[in-house]
Amino acid sequence: MMPELGKYATEVLSAYAVSLLLLAVLVLWTLRRGRAARATLEAAERETGRHD
Amino acid sequence: MSIWSYANPVKFLTLSARVQPVLWVLSLAFVATGLIWGFFGTPEDYRQGATVKIIYLHVPAALMAINAWFMMLVASLIWLIRRHHVSALAAKAAAPVGVVMTVIALLTGAIWGQPMWGTWWAWDPRLTSFLILFLFYLGYIALWEAVEDPDTAADLTSVLCLVGSVFAVLSRYAVQFWNQGLHQGTSVPVATGGRSVDDVFFYPLVLCMIGFGLLFIALVFYRTGTEIRLRRAAALRARAGRAA
Numbered sequence: 001m002m003p004e005l006g007k008y009a010t011e012v013l014s015a016y017a018v019s020l021l022l023l024a025v026l027v028l029w030t031l032r033r034g035r036a037a038r039a040t041l042e043a044a045e046r047e048t049g050r051h052d
Numbered sequence: 053m054s055i056w057s058y059a060n061p062v063k064f065l066t067l068s069a070r071v072q073p074v075l076w077v078l079s080l081a082f083v084a085t086g087l088i089w090g091f092f093g094t095p096e097d098y099r100q101g102a103t104v105k106i107i108y109l110h111v112p113a114a115l116m117a118i119n120a121w122f123m124m125l126v127a128s129l130i131w132l133i134r135r136h137h138v139s140a141l142a143a144k145a146a147a148p149v150g151v152v153m154t155v156i157a158l159l160t161g162a163i164w165g166q167p168m169w170g171t172w173w174a175w176d177p178r179l180t181s182f183l184i185l186f187l188f189y190l191g192y193i194a195l196w197e198a199v200e201d202p203d204t205a206a207d208l209t210s211v212l213c214l215v216g217s218v219f220a221v222l223s224r225y226a227v228q229f230w231n232q233g234l235h236q237g238t239s240v241p242v243a244t245g246g247r248s249v250d251d252v253f254f255y256p257l258v259l260c261m262i263g264f265g266l267l268f269i270a271l272v273f274y275r276t277g278t279e280i281r282l283r284r285a286a287a288l289r290a291r292a293g294r295a296a
Contacts, residue, residue: 001092003091003092003102004102005102005105006096006101006102007101008101008102008103008167009102011103011106011163011164011166011167012102012103012105012106014163015106015109015110015159015160015163015164016087016091016105016109018156018159018160018163019109019113019156019159019160022152022155022156023152023156023267025152026148026149026152026271027271030271030274030275030278031274033275033278034274034275034277034278037277037278037279037281037282037285038281040281040282040285041281041282041284041285041288043285044284044285044286044288044289045285045288047288047289047292048288048289048291048292
């Protein structure tokens with residue numbers, strides 16, 4: 001159930017949309033980069049035979 | 053166990069793996085509850101109308117934009133004084149989170165300011181110092197990328213962080229230093245406790261502030277782990293290259 005935002009509906013909804021989009025991009029980018037880093041380290045450990 | 057034992061990357065990664073699930077769940081719970089409560093469960097303000105609902109994003113983001121820089125400052129000082137690599141990597145990991153928080157604070161501030169002040173932007177002390185803080189974040193990230201040797205990069209970015217801290221302080225206290233400008237004083241002054249926000253808006257705001265703080269910690273833990281793994285992979289390859 002949407003609250004009544006009156007004449008400021010555009011401002012409020014755009015503030016929420018922009019902020020939540022930026023937060024989602026930040027979290028997804030962070031997780032994706034983390035997975036890539038794990039794969040890079042595993043590959044480097046395989047190549048060099050070091051796991052210490 | 054001393055806190056300095058976590059300067060060991062393996063111990064840091066072990067701790068990180070243990071606390072992260074809790075941090076992610078709690079941050080999501082606090083942010084979701086605070087935003088849903090604030091958006092759906094609070095009334096309009098008698099002067100600001102429905103735009104008051106922007107406070108649940110603007111204030112926590114601004115709070116974390118400034119506090120992220122202070123966390124980077126502490127980590128940078130630890131690097132400069134004790135040469136712990138994990139602290140330098142933690143500062144590096146925090147910067148992109150801080151810059152996103154700064155962008156959210158600036159954008160939501162502009163969207164809020166337009167109907168309330170009649171302008172998207174004003175060269176007000178707090179807004180200007182916040183914009184300069186944003187530029188410092190960009191410079192900090194660019195410097196890490198520009199310098200090839202990681203220890204030199206950590207040294208230079210730590211010094212930049214010390215300089216930028218002036219603007220982080222100004223972002224927080226500009227209103228008190230220069231009693232002018234459009235931006236109001238701090239909504240929730242922790243030191244004095246004399247807040248200007250009514251209870252009906254205050255409680256969901258506190259949940260959002262806690263949630264943004266926990267989200268920041270979760271992201272920095274995860275991103276620091278990423279930086280440690282990338283550094284380790286580069287070191288292994290460099291060592292193998294020298295031995296070949």
